[in-house]
Amino acid sequence: LAPLYLQGAEAERVGEAKQGYVQLREILEHPKKNNLHARLVAELLLSEKESPEEEIAAIVACGEASIPSLLQLLQSDSFTSTLFPGYGFAHELAAECLGRIGHHKALYPLFEQLGQGDFFAEEKTLRGLKALGEPAKQFLLKKMQSLPYGEENIQAAMALMEFAEDRIVSLAALELLQKEQILKYPVLFSYAVLLLGPVRDPILQGHFQAQLASLFVSSYIHLQFIMLRFLIFLGFFQYPQLFFQIQNYYSYF
Secondary structure, three states: HHHHHHHHHHHHHHHHHHHHHHHHHHHHOHHHHHHHHHHHHHHHHHOOOOOHHHHHHHHOOHHHHHHHHHHHOOOHHHHHHHOOOOOOHHHHHHHHHHHHHHHHHHHHHHHHHHOOOOOOOOHHHHHHHHHHHHHHHHHHHHHHHHHOOOOHHHHHHHHHHHHHOOHHHHHHHHHHHHHHEEEEEHHHHHHHHOOOOOOOOOOHHHHHHHHHHHHHHHHHHHHHHHHHHHHEEEEEEEOOOHHHHHHHHHHHO
16 A cells, blocks of 8 residues: 555655565575574564564674674664664664673664663663663763763763662762853753762762852852752652752742
């Protein structure tokens, strides 16, 4: 029916998707002409399972040798469409595999995927980054703190929420909050506040309280306090003393 109802770019897109299925089936039908990793990726994309654990496990078992094929899949724009093999989940599946393999080569490609898909795709990418462990944490910390501030800082701070129980991450967030420029970036500011959870040292809490006090002389004060009200309403602060300290500031408004 597609030729009857679709024209132009839409018809071309359907044709490309059909060709994608043909190419993957050819890979499986001619195993001697294609390497193992290409066949395993083809099996993953053609799987009709809701959770293709066996296919993922087979790719992960190949280790680092599977990374080129997975990166190629992750960086392909075509497979984001539900028309193509993988039904739009190809990037999520690739991120899942890369995270489980746990190789540093997957770091930047995974990071680049943040903000490119929907909530569920992002969750897979974040899990993939977390699975890379310490190298991912150090990479994200560097990105979060790098200048000039921009979208990459925000994406890194968001990804560091996967490491939010790590004291090193919380201290880095506290250091970031002491930078005057952060007040011009409300989303980054908010993520930095959320990363403070494990900081229970009274001295470090005092540093943050002093930072809040400095907001009174900022031209961005109104916006920042609206955001802090929202965060407190959601109950994100994990230390009651600081929670009530921030609430006390609101008595001035």
